[in-house]
Amino acid sequence: MIFFLMHYLTGYCKVMVSGQAKERFLNLCTSKQILIWKLCRKKDDYSFYISRRGAKELADIAEKTGCQVSWLSKRGVPYLFSTYLGRKCLIGAFCLSILLLFISSRFIWKIDTEGCYSHSREELLDYLKEKGIHSGMRISALSCADLEEQIREDFSDISWVSCERKGTELTVAVKETLDDKETEVLPDYPCNLIAAKEGVIDSIIVRSGTGKVRKGDKVKKGDVLIEGLITLKDDAGEVTEEVRVPASGEIYAISKLVFKDRFPLAHSEKKYTGKKNVKMAVVLKDHYYPLPSREKTFTNYDTDTEVREFHLGSYFYLPLAIQVTTQSECHFQEKTWTKKEAQKVMKKRLKLFLAEYESKGVEILKNNVKIDCNDSTCTAKGTIILRERFGKIKKL
Numbered sequence: 001m002i003f004f005l006m007h008y009l010t011g012y013c014k015v016m017v018s019g020q021a022k023e024r025f026l027n028l029c030t031s032k033q034i035l036i037w038k039l040c041r042k043k044d045d046y047s048f049y050i051s052r053r054g055a056k057e058l059a060d061i062a063e064k065t066g067c068q069v070s071w072l073s074k075r076g077v078p079y080l081f082s083t084y085l086g087r088k089c090l091i092g093a094f095c096l097s098i099l100l101l102f103i104s105s106r107f108i109w110k111i112d113t114e115g116c117y118s119h120s121r122e123e124l125l126d127y128l129k130e131k132g133i134h135s136g137m138r139i140s141a142l143s144c145a146d147l148e149e150q151i152r153e154d155f156s157d158i159s160w161v162s163c164e165r166k167g168t169e170l171t172v173a174v175k176e177t178l179d180d181k182e183t184e185v186l187p188d189y190p191c192n193l194i195a196a197k198e199g200v201i202d203s204i205i206v207r208s209g210t211g212k213v214r215k216g217d218k219v220k221k222g223d224v225l226i227e228g229l230i231t232l233k234d235d236a237g238e239v240t241e242e243v244r245v246p247a248s249g250e251i252y253a254i255s256k257l258v259f260k261d262r263f264p265l266a267h268s269e270k271k272y273t274g275k276k277n278v279k280m281a282v283v284l285k286d287h288y289y290p291l292p293s294r295e296k297t298f299t300n301y302d303t304d305t306e307v308r309e310f311h312l313g314s315y316f317y318l319p320l321a322i323q324v325t326t327q328s329e330c331h332f333q334e335k336t337w338t339k340k341e342a343q344k345v346m347k348k349r350l351k352l353f354l355a356e357y358e359s360k361g362v363e364i365l366k367n368n369v370k371i372d373c374n375d376s377t378c379t380a381k382g383t384i385i386l387r388e389r390f391g392k393i394k395k396l
Helices: 001-008 022-031 058-065 077-084 088-104 121-129 144-154 337-358
Strands: 013-017 036-042 043-053 066-074 110-114 158-166 169-175 190-195 199-207 224-227 231-234 237-243 247-264 266-284 285-290 300-314 316-336 363-367 370-373 376-389 392-395
Touching: 001 013, 001 043, 013 088, 022 036, 022 043, 058 376, 077 237, 077 266, 110 121, 110 158, 110 247, 121 144, 121 169, 144 158, 144 392, 190 199, 190 370, 199 224, 266 300, 337 363, 337 370, 337 376, 337 392
Parallel strands: 110 169
Antiparallel strands: 013 043, 013 066, 036 043, 158 169, 190 224, 190 392, 199 247, 231 237, 247 376, 266 285, 266 316, 300 316, 363 376, 370 376
């Protein structure tokens, strides 16, 4: 493999030698230390491979021996470049592609989010767009530190945020609660832990900083739970030094969550026919260029859109994508749930709602939600008592 790679980089040829003094021809190649390999005899002629450097001396040897040399093939990088060197359009297109890739590397082309639960991905992307963070912005205009601070100020229920840029991709990771399933990431700057909402402190363990609340204390939104300030005193009790640190610890509080939901008993059930219509389009940044496709007209259909982005490696995304839109034909059938069926549906919706909180490490202490159904609607109202990790980072 190494032998082949070396000769491919330097270039090699396959030749055929014919004539009366073929053996003398080969002997002269050996005396001149010209490397030949895969020597084969075909009837009265010899074929073999020879390096590009050795091929330059074959003309003199052929003249001395009276043999004829036929070039069967030329392979390797030098011959590849010489083949395409005269094609100016191809070389121009290659240089233009390199230039476009270089220019593209100076912009953000993909923005992704992680850790979103109560705030959807679309909501966070819309917020970033309002702040001027969007696909196509210059990398030099982006400050991850300033963006992190802005998100913490504008979202009271986000306790931790990290903005990271790799290549042309920006990833915004948020943590809405400090739950048991995640490892708490401490900031590298002095900060307080404050309450993001009202609640009653159930337990507190201070790792770094000074605790400001105890078990049973009622706190309001914005109250300091752990202060990122440590006071050092001498033997006389006088303050000698105050050190600012990143506040950290485990704080659990009991809080209330109001749940409201309703839906009509009359509903439509969807049934698919199996017929589909697929449309494709080229997406260049925010511009769409539809590709020719067969048109099928459906009265009722569901639309599923998939965007396949072009990228080089894991983080070098390009402003080019293929959008595939699939329309699936369906028919609707009007039905009405009974009160018993509606209650089952509402219980399932409530269960999914609670499961989302439990997945974040929140403990459900009490469920006071009541379900009521009349002739037209099903309604659920009530409060849910939670025990959850408390604390939101606020920079000092």
